[in-house]
Amino acid sequence: MNGLATTREKVEAGLRRRRRTERVFRLTGILATTVGVLFLGVFFADLIGKGSSAFFQTFIQLDVEFSEDILGPGSTVDLEYADFDGLARSALRRAFPEVTSRGERRELNRLVSVGAGYQLRDMLVADPALLGARRSVWVPASSTVDMFMKGNIDPALDEALRPLSDPQIGWIKGLQDRGRIAKHFNRALFTNGDSREPELAGIRGALMGSFYMLVVTVLLAFPIGVAAAIYLEEFAPRSRWSDLIEVNINNLAAVPSIVFGLLGLAVFINWAALPRSAPLVGGLVLSLLTLPVIIIASRAAIKAVPPSIREAALGIGASQMQVVFHHVMPLAMPGMLTGTIIGMSRALGESAPLLMIGMVAFIVDVPGGFSDPATALPVQIYLWADSPERAFAERTSAAIMVLLGFLLLMNLTAVIVRKRMERKW
Template sequence: MNNATSPKGIYAIAPERRLGGAAHTALVQRRKAAEKRFRYYGLGALVVSLMFLVLLFASIIAKGWTAFEQTYLRLDVDFATDVLVPDGDRSEQALSSANYPALVKNAIWAAFPDVTSRGEKRQLQDLVSSGASFELRNIVMNDPSVIGTQRSVWVPATAFVDSLIKGQMDRSLPESERKLSDLQISWVDHLLSNGHIEKRFNTMLFTDGDSRDPELAGIGGAIMGSLYTMLVTLLLSFPIGVAAAIYLEEFAPRNRWTDLIEVNINNLAAVPSIVYGLLGLAVFINFLGLPRSSPLVGGLVLTLMTLPVVIIASRAALTSVPPSIREAALGMGASKMQTITHHVLPLAMPGMLTGAIIGMARALGETAPLLMIGMVAFIVDVPKSLTDPATALPVQIYLWASSPERAFVERTSAAILVLLAFMVLMNALAVVLRKRFERRW
């Protein structure tokens, strides 16, 4: 008796084959309908995910694109000799510490000669940013011949004037609920009608460091801090990770110790990032005494966090190289080291670079470990070296997000857009490298 006619074989036949024509057809239709519903569920989940992603990006762009423009006022500044050099000393030190705020006050008061009361003059001064005096200082330091002359200078307006010009301040609200009074709004409208107010590209956003004044705050210091930190991370994590992967994949014996190392590497890739911050705080700062809040320490901490990712990606790239390459090189008389360095490593390098770039992109967006080593400090100056105090772009976003001012909200969104642009570029570079150099065996 064969399987088809035996009792066991009969029960092994699919149910739809044991049913009659109509029942069999109905069962098939239900199965196809279930498969179609499952496809629709998957498609619906994908559509909903894309909708939320579009909503997220639309919200960030809507709040952040205005930060790339800044409102400026044109002032007719009198670089009076009796204000800048009352004693005749024109040395660099004397010019650097001259009374530039007085020039700003005189210029804005001269634009409205009818304003005479002390309270109104104070309100008038509030239209001009405190950074205006630094603009005048730079002009005088670069060209001392302007002393004793009168020039038109564009200086940044305050964040409140900037919000009014950008339409972010509701004029219909009661005066007590607005940051600008009715009188100040009338002055702004007067300056705008005379061409003394205009919006320009906000170069300070990319060149300056952090500031308490929103209109002067920039991400230049955070960008440089992130670049220095990523430089340290790349110079340490890539060669060490590749060397570790080559040893484990090509030279290490298969025993319990290497198995233990591999398990720990896989586990370290899933350790919360804040643990690496605690480790960096204990070892690099408290024990080794390295400078706190510096890109050097930040790079070392992110190196520890990135190493497992680089090692795992590098081992996968080495494994993808066919064994025939090794066998052919060894058969031609090459040594084990020559086989690895001349044949296997060049073929695995695209995958290694892809893994390293993805690991660097992850490190670029990390905040928790940098908070633990003090890179959350308020840093005004742009760092010039690896040991200067600095912050990073994700930390700068964290700091601005906790500020209540509307101008910091738009700068937070703008900084997020810049960070996303960097991460998209890094991931796109990884895809290009993989497509350009990857070989299919």
């Protein structure tokens, strides 16, 4: 052991430096891991901070008289064209009799959303006996009032710089004193389609659009994906062709989603003349997009079925097709389902290809079928994010929370399916 002492000395001499390097390296690792986690924290805090207020909405209580004089001066009430807004206006005027000048009245009227008229009309349609009666009704306040009530408009600001004038703030205070203005759960967010008025805009249209698209996607992508996986794993001879398919699927999984949008635009809309903005086309594009995901997951699930099961079934004289459909597929089903759910959750969050096929239009009506013009939840988020109004920013965050909620639900389902039905070999 010649030079032992010097070797030990040399090792000891370097130890301090090496320990320091080790600490720095480890700390860098901790920092890096924290970056991702920290971002998640900031992101969710920001999202909830911005969006949670959108689930509540300011309403104003008005004593509305369903007066025939306003609705149908002269003769009968035409529900299409009757002045329901006038009902709300006159109710407001009664609440603030001191407001007399034309200009001030106009300002007063702006406290109430244009949705008030629709609400009153719907009430009358539901119950024609209301005509001539007087009811106390909570109607939506305008979005500026809503923003003020949520503390997003600073009354200390110069009057010219804020969207509410001094008298308007005075009236809101007056309503507050009388308990006639309050925040209620924002049902409109879940029952309405899109609207130019933030207080009337809802995500129902987008949700239904997404729903129809996912129905198309799952109906196409699941059977085709599973069939393709079965063929590639169980039947395909090792040949150039199956290698090509294999490489192809792996590459398709990594092709940017917007390219699928170009395909959809060129093939489905321009060539096959399918309608623009339709969930049918969106679903077709999304099924092509999720197909690779499902195929890859299904193949993994089929691979995990031990060969002994196949051999046992083949050994008692089952045909290869019977082996696959009677034995392999049931055993691989949990994996296939998990893969499909993951694929669907990816499809639900996808927006870029939908922009290409015209699903970005401003659509008020809630779609009722596969070929009605529609948008999707992520695209609705994109559209609202573009709107300058503060009230839309709040709704965007709320819509994101709903979207993330659905994604979470789907992923949890996938986890549960995997846990519940998983077999260990």
